[in-house]
Amino acid sequence: MVAHNPLFHGRWTAKKFNATVINDIWPEVFFFTLVATMVSLVSKLTPHKLIISNQLLTVLGTVLGLVISFRTSSAYERYQDGRKMWTNITIASRNLAQMVWVHVPNQKGSDGATKDIKTLQGVIEKKTMINLIQAFSVSVKHFLRGEPGVYYQDLYPLICFLPRYANIREAHTEEDLLPLWHAANEYEDAHAHHRHSTNVRSAADELVGHRPQRTTSLPEHSREKTVVDEKTVVADNKSETSWFRSLTKSNGAGRRSRRETFDPERVLPDVSSERPLKPARNPPATSLYDYIPLLRFFKWIGRTIVGRAKDPLKVEARRKRKNLDAVESNVPLEICLVLSSYTAHLMQRGLLQPALATGVTNNITMLQDTFSNLDRIRNTPLPFAYQAHLRLSLWLYLLFLPFQIYAAFGYYTIPGTAFASFLLLGFLEIGQEIENPFNYDLNDLDLDAFCLAIQRELHEITAYTNPDPSAYVFNAWNQPFAPYDRRSAADLIKDGSGKYTSPHEHIVAEPGMASIRRTLVNSWREVDKTTRQH
Incomplete structure (x- = not known):
C-alpha cells in the first residue's frame, strides 16, 4: 500500500505548522534574505560592486553539506534508539506481567474460608505488582522529561x-x-x-x-x-x-x-x-x-x-x-528494587520455579538496562564545541553567499539566498530538535501514548482468567484438523474409543496416530495449494 504523504495528507492546522521548523528558523532566514537584498540593491543601484571571488563556494558548500548531513543522521539515530528502547520497555513489561499473572500461583490455604482468603490475597498481590510494572514506564517518562x-x-x-x-x-x-x-x-x-x-x-x-x-x-x-x-x-x-x-x-x-x-x-x-x-x-x-x-x-x-x-x-x-x-531519587530504580524483592520473596516461598524465576529476573534486568540506555541518550548530547562551530560556520557561509553569487544571478540572489538558508538552517534545526526526543515538542516521541499502551496491555493480561484447557478445547466450535477434517473436537471424542479415524473413505489407515498424521499431511497439502497466488 502506498504511504500517505504527510505534507498533503489531511488539512493544515496550527499544530501541523508548529511541527515544522519554519517558526524556529524564519528570523535567521529573514536576516540572510535582507543581507542578500542589500547586496543586490547596492551592487545594482550604486557604482560599488559588492562582489567577492566564489572560488571557495563549492568546496565549503560540499563540506558544510556533509557535516550537516552527519549532524542530522546522528540526531535521527538517537531518535530511533529512543523508540527502540521504549519498545523494549513494552516487551519486558508485557512478558513480566504475563509471568506474574499466569505462572505465579494464588496463595491457597487448607480448607474453607482460609482457602478463599489466601486466594484473594494472592490475586491482590499479583495485581499490585503488575500495577508497579505499569508505574515503571510512567516513572521513566517523568524522569526523561526532567520531572523529579x-x-x-x-x-x-x-x-x-x-x-x-x-x-x-x-x-x-x-x-x-x-x-x-x-x-x-x-x-x-x-x-x-x-x-x-x-x-x-x-x-x-x-x-x-x-x-x-x-x-x-x-x-x-x-x-x-x-x-x-x-x-x-x-x-x-x-x-x-x-x-x-x-x-x-x-x-x-x-x-x-x-x-x-x-x-x-x-x-x-x-x-x-x-x-x-x-x-x-x-x-x-x-x-x-x-x-x-x-x-x-x-x-x-x-x-x-x-x-x-x-x-x-x-x-x-x-x-x-x-x-x-x-x-x-531514581524512581524507576526504586520500582525495580521492589519487583526484584517480590521475585526473591516468591522464590523463598517456593511459589516460582527456577526457570520462571530466571525469566522474571531477566525481564527486570531488561527494564533496568533499557532505562540506563534512555538516560544515556538524554544526558549525552553532541559536544557544545561541535554544535557551536557548525552553526557559526553555517552563518558565515550564508552571510558571504550573496557576495559570491551576485555576479552570476543578479536579483535572483535574493530568492537563491533565502532558499539556501531555509534548506541548510532547516536541516540543522531538525537535528537539534530531535536530538533529545523525550520532551514535549511535537516531533518528540509520544511517551504518554507509549505509557497508555502499556497500561492497556497490562490490564488485558490481568483480564485473562487462566482457565483449564479442557474447558474450552473440547467443544463444538473447535475444528482442530481443518481444512481436511472439519469435524469438531466434541465430535472427534464422541464415541469414547480414543481412536481417531479419518472421515474420508479412500484413506486407508489404521485408526489412531497413523490416521492423524495422514490427515495433517493432507491438510498441509490443501492449505499450501489454496493459499499460493501463483
Whole structure:
C-alpha cells in the first residue's frame, strides 16, 4: 500500500505548522534574505560592486553539506534508539506481567474460608505488582522529561502504598524517610512554596491545613481542586493546565468530542495525597518568544540593565532545586528494587520455579538496562564545541553567499539566498530538535501514548482468567484438523474409543496416530495449494 504523504495528507492546522521548523528558523532566514537584498540593491543601484571571488563556494558548500548531513543522521539515530528502547520497555513489561499473572500461583490455604482468603490475597498481590510494572514506564517518562518526584496524577496512585520510612513498625522521623519520598518532598516543598504564593492559594491553605488532595484529574477546566470539608476550593494553575486546555474544544452544540472526554487518569486508583499532584503531562507554556526568538535578546538586555527582582520565594525555590540535584531519587530504580524483592520473596516461598524465576529476573534486568540506555541518550548530547562551530560556520557561509553569487544571478540572489538558508538552517534545526526526543515538542516521541499502551496491555493480561484447557478445547466450535477434517473436537471424542479415524473413505489407515498424521499431511497439502497466488 502506498504511504500517505504527510505534507498533503489531511488539512493544515496550527499544530501541523508548529511541527515544522519554519517558526524556529524564519528570523535567521529573514536576516540572510535582507543581507542578500542589500547586496543586490547596492551592487545594482550604486557604482560599488559588492562582489567577492566564489572560488571557495563549492568546496565549503560540499563540506558544510556533509557535516550537516552527519549532524542530522546522528540526531535521527538517537531518535530511533529512543523508540527502540521504549519498545523494549513494552516487551519486558508485557512478558513480566504475563509471568506474574499466569505462572505465579494464588496463595491457597487448607480448607474453607482460609482457602478463599489466601486466594484473594494472592490475586491482590499479583495485581499490585503488575500495577508497579505499569508505574515503571510512567516513572521513566517523568524522569526523561526532567520531572523529579512521585507526586503526579498518573504515578502517585500506582505507588502510594509503598513504604515511606525505613522503620515501618517503630516510631519514625523525617530522618527515616526513604529516598523515593525524600527527594519528592524536597522538590514539592520548593514547588509548592512558589505556586502557593497567590492570595487565592493562601486562603485555600488556611482552610485546608494538612488535609489530603484527591487524585482526580480535571480535563474540562485547567484547575486544581482541593477538598475542604466537602467544599471545593478552585485555584488557577496555568503551568499545569496547558495540555488540558488544548483538549477542551467544542465539537458542535450539545456534543462532546473524544478530546473533551479524554482523561486517562480517571481509570487509576482514587487515593488521597498529602501534597498537590501535578498533571501527568505538563508542557511548558508557549510564549511570544517561541515564535519570535529575536525578542529574547531584548529580554536579556532588559534584565541586564534593570536587574532581576529578587523575590525571596523564587530564590528559596531555586535554592531547593539546586539541593535536589544532590539527593534526587531514581524512581524507576526504586520500582525495580521492589519487583526484584517480590521475585526473591516468591522464590523463598517456593511459589516460582527456577526457570520462571530466571525469566522474571531477566525481564527486570531488561527494564533496568533499557532505562540506563534512555538516560544515556538524554544526558549525552553532541559536544557544545561541535554544535557551536557548525552553526557559526553555517552563518558565515550564508552571510558571504550573496557576495559570491551576485555576479552570476543578479536579483535572483535574493530568492537563491533565502532558499539556501531555509534548506541548510532547516536541516540543522531538525537535528537539534530531535536530538533529545523525550520532551514535549511535537516531533518528540509520544511517551504518554507509549505509557497508555502499556497500561492497556497490562490490564488485558490481568483480564485473562487462566482457565483449564479442557474447558474450552473440547467443544463444538473447535475444528482442530481443518481444512481436511472439519469435524469438531466434541465430535472427534464422541464415541469414547480414543481412536481417531479419518472421515474420508479412500484413506486407508489404521485408526489412531497413523490416521492423524495422514490427515495433517493432507491438510498441509490443501492449505499450501489454496493459499499460493501463483
